[in-house]
Amino acid sequence: MIYDEAARRDREDPLAPLREAFALPEGIVYLDGNSLGALPKAVPGRIRAMLKDEWGQDLIASWNCHGWIDLPQRVGERIAPLVGAAPEQVLCCDSISVNLFKLLATALALRPGRHTILVEAGDFPTDRYLTEGLAAFLGETRCRVREAPGDRLADALDDDVAVLLATEVNFRSGRRHAMDELTRAAHEAGALALWDLAHSAGAMPVALDACGVDLAVGCGYKFLNGGPGAPAFLYVARRHQNVVEQPLTGWLGHRDPFAFADRYQPAAGVLRYQAGTPSILALRSLEAALEVFDGIDLQALRAKSLALTDFFLAAVAAEPACEALTVLTPGDHGERGSQVSLAHPEGYAIAQALIEDGVIVDFRAPDIVRFGFAPLYNSFADAAAAARSLADVLAGARHRAERFRVRARVT
Amino acid sequence: MIYDEAARRDREDPLAPLREAFALPEGIVYLDGNSLGALPKAVPGRIRAMLKDEWGQDLIASWNCHGWIDLPQRVGERIAPLVGAAPEQVLCCDSISVNLFKLLATALALRPGRHTILVEAGDFPTDRYLTEGLAAFLGETRCRVREAPGDRLADALDDDVAVLLATEVNFRSGRRHAMDELTRAAHEAGALALWDLAHSAGAMPVALDACGVDLAVGCGYKFLNGGPGAPAFLYVARRHQNVVEQPLTGWLGHRDPFAFADRYQPAAGVLRYQAGTPSILALRSLEAALEVFDGIDLQALRAKSLALTDFFLAAVAAEPACEALTVLTPGDHGERGSQVSLAHPEGYAIAQALIEDGVIVDFRAPDIVRFGFAPLYNSFADAAAAARSLADVLAGARHRAERFRVRARVT
Structure with missing residues (x-):
């Protein structure tokens, strides 16, 4: 249902073709463009x-x-x-x-x-x-x-x-x-x-x-x-x-x-x-x-960024398993950047479990999982997949697995 | 004769094969490695x-x-x-x-x-x-x-x-x-x-x-x-x-x-x-x-650098046309770097004429032509060609051509 809605939004997104300008790895949902932007195909x-x-x-x-x-x-x-x-x-x-x-x-x-x-x-x-x-x-x-x-x-x-x-x-x-x-x-x-x-x-x-x-x-x-x-x-x-x-x-x-x-x-x-x-x-x-x-309307880019974070926030809010997360991102559009920050005491482990699922996010001490939305290449399907993966990790307590207990250096 | 000598020295140079590690353009004598080193083939x-x-x-x-x-x-x-x-x-x-x-x-x-x-x-x-x-x-x-x-x-x-x-x-x-x-x-x-x-x-x-x-x-x-x-x-x-x-x-x-x-x-x-x-x-x-x-003996590298500058200095000294040049490079090995600097009131135009010949040197105000010798890739043949080209430019007064009178920015 959320995936259908995401697919519809992606079809209607006039900026969606821009994703083709980037070399994104297969099978990965990359939500860390606020830390390192993806590789534009023109660069090599x-x-x-x-x-x-x-x-x-x-x-x-x-x-x-x-x-x-x-x-x-x-x-x-x-x-x-x-x-x-x-x-x-x-x-x-x-x-x-x-x-x-x-x-x-x-x-x-x-x-x-x-x-x-x-x-x-x-x-x-x-x-x-x-x-x-x-x-x-x-x-x-x-x-x-x-x-x-x-x-x-x-x-x-x-x-x-x-x-x-x-x-x-x-x-x-x-x-x-x-x-x-x-x-x-x-x-x-x-x-x-x-x-x-x-x-x-x-x-x-x-x-x-x-x-x-x-x-x-x-x-x-x-x-x-x-x-x-x-x-x-x-x-x-x-x-x-x-x-x-x-x-x-x-x-x-x-x-x-x-x-x-x-x-x-x-x-x-x-x-x-x-x-x-x-x-x-x-x-x-x-x-x-x-x-x-070149030729991008920055107002349209901003509109997409806000639509992506709105969509993701709504998807997270609809997941009962996500109740324990605190939303730090302002609801007001004027006060919002292009990322969603969710706090949880086990934030570090949650980020690691998401990464294991192929949803690339990052963790910022003490307890924040950051979902960066790069409107040039992120899709509504990315947002839907991230919300589903997050709910799945929390519902299954997968972040409590032994392998996530050792705290490693993350960027 | 100078080319024969250069060829003999290159054959005897144990570091000569290192030149193959660099992508040097055809037909160019590159003596500006003290400004920008050549492209190692491993880089791309x-x-x-x-x-x-x-x-x-x-x-x-x-x-x-x-x-x-x-x-x-x-x-x-x-x-x-x-x-x-x-x-x-x-x-x-x-x-x-x-x-x-x-x-x-x-x-x-x-x-x-x-x-x-x-x-x-x-x-x-x-x-x-x-x-x-x-x-x-x-x-x-x-x-x-x-x-x-x-x-x-x-x-x-x-x-x-x-x-x-x-x-x-x-x-x-x-x-x-x-x-x-x-x-x-x-x-x-x-x-x-x-x-x-x-x-x-x-x-x-x-x-x-x-x-x-x-x-x-x-x-x-x-x-x-x-x-x-x-x-x-x-x-x-x-x-x-x-x-x-x-x-x-x-x-x-x-x-x-x-x-x-x-x-x-x-x-x-x-x-x-x-x-x-x-x-x-x-x-x-x-x-x-x-x-x-990797594996280079730096003493051997230094010996080659000195041999190259010695060879070039001797070749220049043997050219009557080069008499008007002032050698700034110390004769003493202990005081010499890996370049030869020759001063001439028309240094800028001389450098341009050499570059037109495919001998890439550079000019430093007010009157210095620099011949940089990179011992990893420069050869005795490079030194011989540079000395011959320099003598030829001066003997023919080729640096006095109209096209070298406009002083452009050079690096």
Whole structure:
């Protein structure tokens, strides 16, 4: 019955054909695209060509003749429309961690006299660790960290806050912040807003320019499907460009790197946020992956994402065996990301039992099973199969099997 | 005659068969491996398998089942013997620029009360830019930069120098520092020694442990052949591990990243120098490239490198047309890297004319033509062809052709 309904929804889904752009393994229900996006079929061919025709054949000349040198900028411009950014504000480089360091330092420089970074309690670790690391490095006379719960961030703003760092969609709960409101609150307090888009970019429209966001970072390997450890991206609003320097002054951020000049002179605009030489393999992979988004209506993508999570939530609610699960995902569409998070004291074992069933989810301590829905390739049939498998595991207490008792490291 | 001699030397070269491990384009003499190493034939197959069997098939589980999570450490351990490092001191991650930031900050923390970074005038730009960037970020009460010429570095050491940063082989001149003496001089002044191995690792033995080096960085895409923008590596001597933290406290440097703990606790040893998620594509490429070094005697590699540059220097000296060139490469073997640098007022046009002949060299401002010799794959025939082409260009004044007058950006 649920499978019939899922089949009907899939038939009626205008985005359903996009699944064919991905190489998904047979017999697997993959609901972990919020951790590692699936392999776009376009990637292997592009990588093969890059190895053979670029690196192998044209070698060093490829920096010019194949445009390697502009790839961070070009891939950034491909990401820009996905996050609501006009051109020349997005750059693809380094990791989120390294980019956060550059942008937090930028924010402190843009708000002299202010010393506090306000960060959300329970935000993704790297966001909090980097903030701590930067504060420890600069010393408390220059930088302090303040934490507040997600629903109290606006109240924690005061005239010492230089920048509010928040992740649009929380990695544990899947709860989505109101980017416009929180950005406005930061501005009213005289602070900047730095958004981490790791769990939103590529799964829903993001409106950086429209919300007046100052700075942002995002991930290349989750909903953008760029491959494991794909380069991250960063956004610097045009009004904040060319005002201050960032501390990781690598040679590729120089105005003219190939002059090999003695003194550092920052490149204009967002290009000064480059540091060292980027992996061309990694950039080519992400570049090919982004082509899947060509011509996609992001509102339609968001509608599908919400329909998938609605469908899954309803299917779980209809299963008596699932009663013991606590739904962390907000019911309100405006507050929901593209995942469903279910808490259970035996969450770890439940996740392992689901994976054994071929339903690939992940576990986040202390008790959360995450079901990530990537609207580019997940189907209603995936959601139905996951709900059935979950009910089956719980009804049969299959997660209590001895083999799930040893707690192993999971990603 | 020079070709006969070259052919004889190639026949007698025990390392000559290694050239077969690389996919070198037909009809090209590639002498730019000190900028971008050639493509090892093992790489495409390994990348294809990584895409299909790892990312494509096992998806997120690959972090464990294919050992992605340990790759920075494992690739680091493969590099360790090439730089004379005992295990658990080398990590492969990020770029040289980002790693320099981590290690310079480490050095300042290890030498509290000292505030000066001593750096070589004319060193590779990123080394100097990063040093400037760090000093500007910390402010002059905490960090100052002092520059000295390469042959005056030891004299410039005093009791405010926290760390001496030097590149073993200079990118312009190809001159090699005496790592042991300069490290000893730094230690006698109470400073640490941080070495950049970009132009030495993979071309000659490096003896980090034996020289008592404190910290080092190196490049994955020059003589290690890991591909354009391959991850860099860093070295932290065991005695300096677990003493201080580095500022780029990304989640992968945490003691237990997958606990997603609230507070940062650095991993033990060199692992705390990881920041964000690394590109697995880029690491797999470098890992495959490093297999070429399996079983190689680094002393034999060094002997071949010196024989190649000796042979090329002699061939150039024998050409009357080459009289106008100034040889920057030291005649003394102990002071020579694995490149020959020739200066000429029309160096840029000469490099372009050589490239048009299929002799791939590069130009470094203001007037240097660099001939990089990668002893893994360059032959004596390459050296002979380059010398002949150079003499031919100069004798015919071919570099004065109109088409070389427009100065374009070259890498």
